[in-house]
Amino acid sequence: MTFPREIDTPSVTILLERVQANIDRVQAIVAGAGIRNRPHIKTHKIPAIARMQIQAGAVGLTCQKLSEAEAFIDAGVTDDILITYNIVGRRKLERLMDLSARVKRLAVVADSEAVLRGISEVALERGRVVPFLVECDTGFGRNGVQTPAAAVALAQYAATLPGVRFEGILTFPVGTDAAKVFLTEALALFKQAGIEVPIVSGGGSPALLKIEDFPMLTEYRAGTYVYNDVMMMASGLARLEDCALQVRATVVSRPSPDRAVVDAGSKILTREQYYVKDFGRIVEYPDAVVSNVTEEHGVIDLSRCERKPEIGEVVNIIPNHCCAVSNMVDNVYVLSQGEVVDVLPVAARGAVW
Ligand SMILES: Cc1ncc(COP(=O)(O)O)c(C=O)c1O
Known part of the structure; x- marks a missing residue:
């Protein structure tokens, strides 16, 4: 053909030159703000396109679901993946451990003690340590701890559990005043508590336009920008x-x-x-x-x-x-x-x- x-x-077509231009543009925006780019693959779900993103400078990938991470690790695209979804239930936790044994770094999120306990239990059995970010609900009304103090409390709780390692905080979408206030307050509270926050992860394509207003971010997860759409x-x-x-x-x-x-x-x-x-x-x-x-x-x-x-x-x-x-x-x-x-x-x- x-x-x-x-x-x-x-049928669905994609215009290669536009995909490449979108990848290059956003890589330049994120890198220009001094932030590590970790694009979200839930938009394209295609390893060849993730390779283009890595080639352009992405440090790793974000997946929403465990099964996406499985597909991308099978394809050998990267050995550094963040799954932005609470992993709940024994079967999934077993899969998470299997997968984390196959790559250099497989990080997850958590927004409750129950989620962390589940990860910790199975990680301990498998002799693994799973890095995680505390997901913060900064106004979207979905998953996430509800206050900056709750983010710190969850990190402190994690320190009492084997098999999990606190690596930072995450929100979606970033770009709002509420997100800025939440992240700033949370970072101040973490400092007061003497807890280091190596990663502050923001996400969302529209918020790329406001990335300069979020100097606290260390990583960025955008997905839709790779194709773009009416939204x-x-x-x-x-x-x-x-x-x-x-x-x-x-x-x-x-x-x-x-x-x-x-x-x-x-x-x-x-x-x-x-x-x-x-x-x-x-x-x-x-x-x-x-x-x-x-x-x-x-x-x-x-x-x-x-x-x-x-x-x-x-x-x-x-x-x-x-x-x-x-x-x-x-x-x-x-x-x-x-x-x-x-x-x-x-x-x-x-x-x-
Ligand atoms: C947790 C998380 N991070 C990042 C993204 C990427 O956002 P966008 O598709 O607006 O770039 C999404 C999108 O749903 C998300 O749910």
Whole structure:
């Protein structure tokens, strides 16, 4: 296969030059701020793209789930991984120990004594010491200790347990005033308590724009920037021409003058919305929007378009949230200078356990 027109639809393509430019740009932003770059692979889930990130200067990788780390360690991409998810339950802890024996450093997070006790118990049995960061909820309302004092208390508790080693603190997303206040207070309290905090890890692509306001960070975890999407455009991080992942779709119906239907629905575009109202933008028709999706149908609102697509026409859609789209396909088609140059398996597709 040489030309994109030979790719059947719906399918996912990535534009190689844009991926490389996104990687280089963010590496420069993070390194320029004096911070170690540890990109999050949950966006692409592809070892070859992680290699490009490491090649550009990343010090290691971030994975959200244990199974992602397994896929990337199997691929031999790096021997320094951070898993940003509480590992809970005997089976997972056994897998964590198996995995940590295969790399130089496999770090995790914890936000409670119960999570730390679980890790400690199995680490002790296996004769291992697992490095961890205290996850702090600085306003996102997800995992994390709720106060700076609780972060210090958890590190102090860890010091009483075998098999775990406190290495620092982590939050997602960074970039807010609340995150700045939380991290500053936490670091002051750690200092008072005489506890060193070697790593302060921040994350999130939109917050890259504010990285200079967070001089306390030592590591950065961004994921979405590698492809970008409608959300990243809405956040101001990316322009349309920075969006590297596209969903190719064929117009299969024109039921009315202002409506087209394409063969990409929620099973490829997903229904992710977050802070955008519709479900994607169309490269060839900038005034059109994907106004609704059902499983196999994408409904396009053409009411603002002067030019309108015909049945059979292929269009390229920028999804709202590229990370969720990546997880919907077995392979992505890699395009360079208008040609298909590779087909990459999404190695950690479905790796959510
Ligand atoms: C813990 C954690 N770190 C980093 C990231 C990367 O954020 P983004 O995809 O906005 O770059 C995420 C994204 O979900 C996350 O959950």
